[in-house]
Amino acid sequence: MPAQLSPDFASLQLTLVDRFVELGLGTHADGVHRLTNFQRRLGLGTPTDPPSNHVWIDVLERINTATTHAKRVETAMDAHSSLSPPVPEHVVRGWPTAGAFSIEISGNVAHTHFYAMDDDDKSPLHPSKLEIRRLELRSVLTTVRRNHPELEWVVGGSWLYTTASYASLFPPAHVAGAVVRRGGRTFRGMSHWGQFLDHRWHLRTTGLAEQFRDRVKSWTGKDPSSLFPIDTLDLCSPITVFDMPRPSPIGS
Numbered sequence: 001m002p003a004q005l006s007p008d009f010a011s012l013q014l015t016l017v018d019r020f021v022e023l024g025l026g027t028h029a030d031g032v033h034r035l036t037n038f039q040r041r042l043g044l045g046t047p048t049d050p051p052s053n054h055v056w057i058d059v060l061e062r063i064n065t066a067t068t069h070a071k072r073v074e075t076a077m078d079a080h081s082s083l084s085p086p087v088p089e090h091v092v093r094g095w096p097t098a099g100a101f102s103i104e105i106s107g108n109v110a111h112t113h114f115y116a117m118d119d120d121d122k123s124p125l126h127p128s129k130l131e132i133r134r135l136e137l138r139s140v141l142t143t144v145r146r147n148h149p150e151l152e153w154v155v156g157g158s159w160l161y162t163t164a165s166y167a168s169l170f171p172p173a174h175v176a177g178a179v180v181r182r183g184g185r186t187f188r189g190m191s192h193w194g195q196f197l198d199h200r201w202h203l204r205t206t207g208l209a210e211q212f213r214d215r216v217k218s219w220t221g222k223d224p225s226s227l228f229p230i231d232t233l234d235l236c237s238p239i240t241v242f243d244m245p246r247p248s249p250i251g252s
Contacts, residue, residue: 004086005041008203010076011069012196013038015216016224018069023221028072029064034186035224037193042079043086047188055083088115096144099136100124103144108152110144110239112137114160116199123199125165133169141242154239157181159195161233173241178233184225195230 017031025031032038039047044056051057059079066072089095090102090113097103100116116124125133145151154174160166167175187193196212198204211229219227 002201003080004201005038005076005080006201006203007073007077008209009193009197009201010038010080011073012203012209012212013193014069014072014076015213016219016227017072019216019219020221023219025221027064028066029060032060032063034188037188037190038076040086040089040188042076042083044083045092046089047186088117089113090115096140096147098140098143100133101137101140103140105144105148105151108150110141110148110151110154112154112156114158114166118199121200125160125163127165130165130168137169138242141239145239151239153236154242155234155236157232157234158191159228159230159232161235162230170235171237171241174235174237177237178235181232181234182225183223187224191232192225192228195228 013036014032016035017028020026020031020035021028026034033047033051038059039045039051039053039056042056042059044053044059051060059075062079063072063075066075090097090104093104095102095104095113100114100118102113102115104111104113118124118129122129141154156170158166161175161178181191184192196204196209203209208229212227215227215229225232
């Protein structure tokens with residue numbers, strides 16, 4: 001699997017942290033814990049408040065004492081190179097999974113997660129794979145509904161819902177209720193940060209990172225989610241929506 005943290009990606013996230021500190025909103029340790037997904041990218045477990053993983057606490061302390069942006073990037077990458085590759089959360093927590101889709105169950109809610117590990121150098125959302133992805137989603141939802149008849153809702157949250165390919169995997173009625181996420185306090189996953197990476201975990205050359213850096217320069221400290229060029233969408237619909245006929249493939 002490709003490395004999940006590169007110097008470019010670390011630097012991009014730390015740009016936001018530097019501005020957070022400049023505005024007097026907290027320390028570099030506070031910013032890294034709240035605003036980056038370093039903990040997950042380093043394979044140091046699910047973030048908690050306050051931080052509880054002793055290795056993660058040590059990483060935060062070392063980043064906090066680094067005196068320049070370059071040294072903070074170097075510290076993050078040193079940690080990355082010294083630690084074992086991260087194990088995906090759906091594997092660690094044993095969530096029901098089919099291919100790229102897993103389901104986190106909380107009460108009567110099924111939360112969809114997307115994590116593709118294809119090794120053929122094609123995007124997991126390449127047109128040739130969309131029918132496979134639909135089958136995976138249908139399969140895992142069928143399994144959890146059979147084993148958890150109490151489920152009533154399906155929720156999800158990601159920038160990916162803004163793309164035609166990903167949105168086409170879900171019933172139109174599910175996507176139609178999407179709302180833009182605003183007011184987030186933490187940014188520890190890929191629902192925001194993933195928009196800057198391609199499927200090889202390389203920083204995209206589409207100009208999104210440059211737009212983000214420009215917005216960060218003038219950030220006043222309000223709602224960091226507004227800094228990301230592509231909105232993150234939150235979706236919630238009754239699980240019965242998934243009983244509707246499956247969406248047609250793009251271009252049909």
